[in-house]
Amino acid sequence: MITLSEYFMTILITCMIVNLGLALYGVFFKPNLIKKIIALTILGDTANTFALIIGYRMWVAGVPSRPPVFTEWRSNNPLLLFVFTKTAVDPLPQALVLTAIVIGLAVTLFLVFLTLQAWKIYRSVDMRDIRRLKG
């Protein structure tokens, strides 16, 4: 028998794989540069979500997993830290994904300005037109 959380997780991963396909299709085969950039951001977000799922952990006996924020550290109780280790999710993929989001944002920003420059020079953002103009 499949539990509710497994059911939702299956839906999530199916949707992400479909998302991956749509994003790859957009990056490879759409001639419009703006649509290529949109597909690239979807691709990056899908990859980031996969990375987050690696760090996720199942609920243990109905107790939900916690975000990696430990608020009881002034109590100096080692038992609390032990319990925290048993329920907290992995913080490392989250830190890496934060870095990836910043870099992705920088790349997207630069691509948008490059597309703007292409529009100024060629008066078109269609790959087919640009290719025809420059041979």
Add this chain to the structure above:
Amino acid sequence: MRKSKTFPVICLITTISIVLILAVLLNISGLTTYGVNELTGLAKLFVLNIPDPTKPWSSHAFEIVTAILWDQRGLDTYFETSVLFLAIVASVALLSYYGRRHVLEGTGDGYTTMIVKIVTKLVVPIIAVVSASIAIHGHLTPGGGFQGGSVFVVAPVLILLAYGSRFLSSRGFNELRLLAIRALSVTLIFVVGLVPVLYFLMHGTAYLFQNTYKPDSAFTYPYLIPTPIGEILTAGSIMIYNILEFFAVAAGFTLAILLLTREFERGEKK
């Protein structure tokens, strides 16, 4: 692109096959077996060491993700901020290729009705306060400098859409000033990371981008400031980094969006 009718079909088949292969590989490699109930060794090291003040490698911070970003791999995060800075500088350089005088002036007067203008007036201060709270509490609650800065940028976007770029430029948000704030913040982040090196040159052992004391180094930023009311928890340099990063990201993205809006307005006039 070819004119033949079979080309879209080939595209579709290629994409679907790539996705199917990826799905099979993901299932084989065990990425989708999310039910693992043990942290990996590295994650356990971080979770046990960072929040515990009695451990030698502690960061004295509640929030482990921000502590990893700014303490455990601070130099990495500095270079990540530099990448963002370089992207913005490159974008500004691309735009000013056609002469500065167009870039320096705004022309638009806004594109919306009275409703959007009044709602913008009401919402913008709230956005600013929430973003500052996210940045300043970055070492206590989920959030941080980058997240707070990204939230702040929503306010300039709303103002640009409701009132036009001239409104922002006439109130001091011109691009030279924004670029200066951005550059100053990134420089100050590096200076804060460099202070331990000065300590190393004068007194004793210290490490680049060091936060609090280590077993072989007495250098520490103040992580617990006592006041008459209570103790202020600053988590060492993490709070300073968060505030500086907030200004850097907010100024940088405001600049990028201001320039894009101006291009948009100029295209509209032609």
